[in-house]
Each structure stands twice: as structure tokens, then as C-alpha cells.
Amino acid sequence: xxxxxxxxxxxxxxxxxxxxxxxxxxxxxxxxxxxxxxxxxxxxxxxxxxxxxxxxxxxxxxxxxxxxxxxxxxxxxxxxxxxxxxxxxxxxxxxxxxxxxxxxxxxxxxxxxxxxxxxxxxxxxxxxxxxxxxxxxxxxxxxxxxxxxxxxxxxxxxxxxxxxxxxxxxxxxxxxxxxxxxxxxxxxxxxxxxxxxxxxxxxxxxxxxxxxxxxxxxxxxxxxxxxxxxxxxxxxxxxxx
Numbered sequence: 001x002x003x004x005x006x007x008x009x010x011x012x013x014x015x016x017x018x019x020x021x022x023x024x025x026x027x028x029x030x031x032x033x034x035x036x037x038x039x040x041x042x043x044x045x046x047x048x049x050x051x052x053x054x055x056x057x058x059x060x061x062x063x064x065x066x067x068x069x070x071x072x073x074x075x076x077x078x079x080x081x082x083x084x085x086x087x088x089x090x091x092x093x094x095x096x097x098x099x100x101x102x103x104x105x106x107x108x109x110x111x112x113x114x115x116x117x118x119x120x121x122x123x124x125x126x127x128x129x130x131x132x133x134x135x136x137x138x139x140x141x142x143x144x145x146x147x148x149x150x151x152x153x154x155x156x157x158x159x160x161x162x163x164x165x166x167x168x169x170x171x172x173x174x175x176x177x178x179x180x181x182x183x184x185x186x187x188x189x190x191x192x193x194x195x196x197x198x199x200x201x202x203x204x205x206x207x208x209x210x211x212x213x214x215x216x217x218x219x220x221x222x223x224x225x226x227x228x229x230x231x232x233x234x235x236x237x238x239x240x241x
Contacts, residue, residue: 064138066116067123075137076241079147080198082135086149087196094156096146096187097205098163101217102180103142110176118142118171118178125166129159139240153189153222160185160220168218182218184209189223202240206230 062074070078079095086093100106100118107115119142126136126146135147148156164183171181186208190196194204204223210230212221221227230238 067119067138069123069144070135070137072137072139073241075135075139075145075147076198078135078137079145079240082147082149083190083196083198083201086190087192090192091150092152093190093196093201094148094151094153094187095190095201095205096148096156096160096185097139097202097209098144098146098160098183098185099209099213100142101182101184101213105180106178110178114176114178115142117174118181121170121174121178121181122167122183125170126163129163129166145240153187156187156189157220157222160187164218164220184212184217185220186210186212187220187222198240206238 062070064071083093100122103115103118106118122144123136123138126144130136130146131148133149135145137145139145148159151159164185168182171178186205188194188201188204188208190201194201207227207229208221208223211227212219214228215221
């Protein structure tokens with residue numbers, strides 16, 4: 001009997017065995033690929049969640065929870081960095097410090113929810129008037145700060161006046177109306193002549209705010225050397241950072 005049929009059968013058996021082994025290996029590789037793809041999707045989801053949580057924590061660390069603007073520390077840090085940059089090129093910066101007139105009366109007469117609404121209203125109005133590179137922060141309580149680079153004092157005064165008028169208009173038409181809500185605003189300028197020191201700049205703007213409050217409220221006052229200064233004890237306590 002010829003040997004070749006047995007050899008052919010053996011060869012076919014070997015081929016079938018190799019095909020079977022290859023198929024099983026391919027199936028294992030596909031299964032492993034699917035498992036790795038699922039694992040990668042899980043890792044990507046975890047990474048996105050961690051990134052989102054990190055952004056949320058960062059936001060909470062630098063932003064005021066009620067109004068969403070920069071908190072006092074974050075504003076001070078940003079202002080220092082901005083002043084340091086501007087000082088290298090002798091470019092000016094205007095610092096605006098303002099608070100809400102009759103805020104305590106709103107809280108006492110209409111409740112703290114009305115007080116919160118007043119703070120949010122003011123923050124919303126200010127946001128509408130600022131450029132994307134302006135800084136906006138909450139000093140604390142009903143006091144806020146704005147820093148504007150490369151604006152003249154006149155331009156900053158016009159900005160502040162526009163904000164003041166808009167707050168009065170929106171307060172009168174809010175629901176419920178926020179009677180008596182207005183802003184007292186002080187403005188000071190950092191420049192090569194006046195210097196770029198944060199504490200000195202804030203004190204000049206704060207002195208202008210003090211003059212606005214004691215001059216009848218609901219007004220804008222520019223810093224100058226002849227303005228009445230706050231009591232020494234109050235000025236010492238009021239530092240930006």
C-alpha cells in the first residue's frame with residue numbers, strides 16, 4: 001500500500017492542528033484586546049473624574065462660593081503677579097474698591113436671602129462691564145475689588161460710574177426690589193510715579209472709598225493726597241492680604 005496517503009493525512013492533521021491553535025490564540029488575543037480596551041475606558045473615566053474633582057477643588061480654593069468671583073487671597077495673588085508684570089513695562093493699573101450702600105439694612109429688613117441676592121446682583125452687573133483680562137474679587141462681606149490694567153483714571157472712573165448706575169437701575173427693578181441698594185466706589189492708580197506696591201495701592205483706593213462713604217454714598221471718588229483718611233485703627237485692620 002502506498003505511503004503517501006498516510007503522509008497526506010498526517011500533513012492535513014498537522015495543518016488542522018496548527019489552524020486550531022492559531023484560532024484559539026487569535027480568540028485569546030481578541031479577548032485580551034477587549035479586556036484591555038475596557039480597562040483603558042475605565043482608566044479614562046477615572047482620569048476624567050479626577051480631573052473634574054481637581055478643577056472643582058481649585059475653583060473652591062480661589063473663588064467666593066456665593067458670587068463666583070475671586071476670593072480675597074486669590075485676588076491679592078493675581079494682583080501682585082499683574083503688578084509685577086506691568087511694572088517691568090511702566091504700564092498703569094487701576095484698582096477699584098467698592099461696597100454696597102445700606103447692605104446691613106437690606107439684611108435686617110428683608111432677610112439674609114435678600115442680602116445674598118443683592119451681592120449676586122452686583123456681581124452680575126460688574127461682570128457685564130468688565131473685559132476678560134480684568135480682575136474681579138470679593139474682599140469680604142459686601143466689599144469687592146476690581147483691577148484694570150492699561151486704563152487711565154478717567155476711563156476707570158467712567159467704568160465705575162457705569163457700574164454704579166446699572167446697580168441702582170437693576171436693584172429698583174429686581175424681584176423683590178432692593179430698596180436703597182447702591183455702590184460707594186474708590187479708585188487708585190499704580191504707575192511709575194505712584195509705584196506698584198500692593199498694600200500702598202489698596203490703602204489709597206480704600207481711602208477713596210472711605211471718602212465716598214462719608215461724602216454721602218452712591219458715588220465714585222478718585223484717590224488724592226487731600227482726601228480724609230480713615231482712623232488709624234481701621235486702616236491697620238484693612239489690609240488686602
